[in-house]
Amino acid sequence: MRASGPPAIEVTGLVKAFGRHRALDGLNLTVPPGQIHGFLGPNGAGKSTTIRVLLGMYRRDAGTARVLGLDPARDARMITRRSAYVPGDVALWPGLTGGQALDALAGLRGARDQRREAELIEAFQLDPSKPMRSYSKGNRQKVMLVAALAAPCELLILDEPTSGLDPLQSEVFVEAVGQAAGQGRTVLMSSHIMAEVDRLCDAVTIVKDGRAVESGSMSELRHLRSSRITCRLPQGSRVDPAWEPRGGPAHGASDDLPAHQSPSSPAPDADGRFTASVPAERVAGLLTALIDAGAQEITCAPVSLDEVFLEHYQAGAR
Numbered sequence: 001m002r003a004s005g006p007p008a009i010e011v012t013g014l015v016k017a018f019g020r021h022r023a024l025d026g027l028n029l030t031v032p033p034g035q036i037h038g039f040l041g042p043n044g045a046g047k048s049t050t051i052r053v054l055l056g057m058y059r060r061d062a063g064t065a066r067v068l069g070l071d072p073a074r075d076a077r078m079i080t081r082r083s084a085y086v087p088g089d090v091a092l093w094p095g096l097t098g099g100q101a102l103d104a105l106a107g108l109r110g111a112r113d114q115r116r117e118a119e120l121i122e123a124f125q126l127d128p129s130k131p132m133r134s135y136s137k138g139n140r141q142k143v144m145l146v147a148a149l150a151a152p153c154e155l156l157i158l159d160e161p162t163s164g165l166d167p168l169q170s171e172v173f174v175e176a177v178g179q180a181a182g183q184g185r186t187v188l189m190s191s192h193i194m195a196e197v198d199r200l201c202d203a204v205t206i207v208k209d210g211r212a213v214e215s216g217s218m219s220e221l222r223h224l225r226s227s228r229i230t231c232r233l234p235q236g237s238r239v240d241p242a243w244e245p246r247g248g249p250a251h252g253a254s255d256d257l258p259a260h261q262s263p264s265s266p267a268p269d270a271d272g273r274f275t276a277s278v279p280a281e282r283v284a285g286l287l288t289a290l291i292d293a294g295a296q297e298i299t300c301a302p303v304s305l306d307e308v309f310l311e312h313y314q315a316g317a318r
């Protein structure tokens with residue numbers, strides 16, 4: 001179920017500088033209500049800084065920011081009550097047990113769903129009787145996740161929430177976030193774990209150098225995925241350039257050739273190995289041309305989502 005209405009988060013032209021360094025340099029981000037939105041980008045791109053501005057922990061230098069219709073610079077306390085935040089590195093009251101930390105977090109919020117908390121404690125196999133100081137990073141993260149996922153609130157802001165979880169617990173996390181979204185909660189989640197993003201998110205924004213370089217739904221992103229074709233071509237064979245209907249050449253081995261040798265289609269290397277990444281609609285044409293050229297050992301597989309993201313990570317801000 002996806003709710004409609006004004007965006008849960010709307011950020012335009014956000015700027016935040018630390019000294020002379022602009023950690024955020026005109027960032028835009030829109031998260032509609034009820035959406036699970038992946039917030040991605042390389043280390044130091046500005047994801048945590050954005051999240052801290054959204055929660056009123058940092059003051060912005062320029063731009064606009066609205067969270068649940070509120071301005072974090074003025075209404076941080078209200079935003080904190082209506083949302084739940086899980087930081088990447090949890091450092092909570094070392095002297096309290098996990099259970100006492102959950103009591104304290106619920107006390108700060110002023111609202112609690114103890115039945116859901118108990119379900120999540122069991123699902124995450126968390127022992128709430130142990131002191132926080134004795135917990136591993138993953139267990140500290142679980143305390144925050146239990147508190148956030150059980151919280152009766154509209155918005156979850158999760159900053160690399162599974163960086164300390166093992167694969168089994170990551171599964172519990174994926175299921176619990178799916179349930180939270182199913183109840184109409186909005187989720188903004190930064191992550192470096194692409195498989196998790198692929199399974200959970202409805203849309204993503206990719207950040208680089210403090211700016212959004214890509215934003216769109218996962219289905220758009222999947223649609224843009226190309227296929228990688230590899231094969232071995234006999235010596236002296238030539239792939240008929242007519243396979244390529246219009247537009248520029250496919251991205252492939254020829255890109256490494258000097259400009260004067262670069263044909264309109266990718267060329268095999270000295271050993272006859274040929275590799276090209278082509279959009280879905282060009283796959284059939286290229287395969288036909290390769291077979292006609294006597295290609296052997298042909299493989300064709302979709303480019304993984306990791307590679308799609310990597311391409312964006314490496315691309316400059318547009």
Ligand SMILES: Nc1ncnc2c1ncn2[C@@H]1O[C@H](COP(=O)(O)OP(=O)(O)OP(=O)(O)O)[C@@H](O)[C@H]1O
Binds near residue numbers: 018041044045047048
């Ligand atoms: N309190 C601070 N003081 C000075 N510089 C900071 C501070 N917080 C963040 N930065 C800088 O701002 C930039 C963005 O950092 P940020 O933590 O937002 O990146 P990130 O995208 O969350 O990275 P990661 O994926 O590694 O968590 C980095 O260059 C970082 O060094």
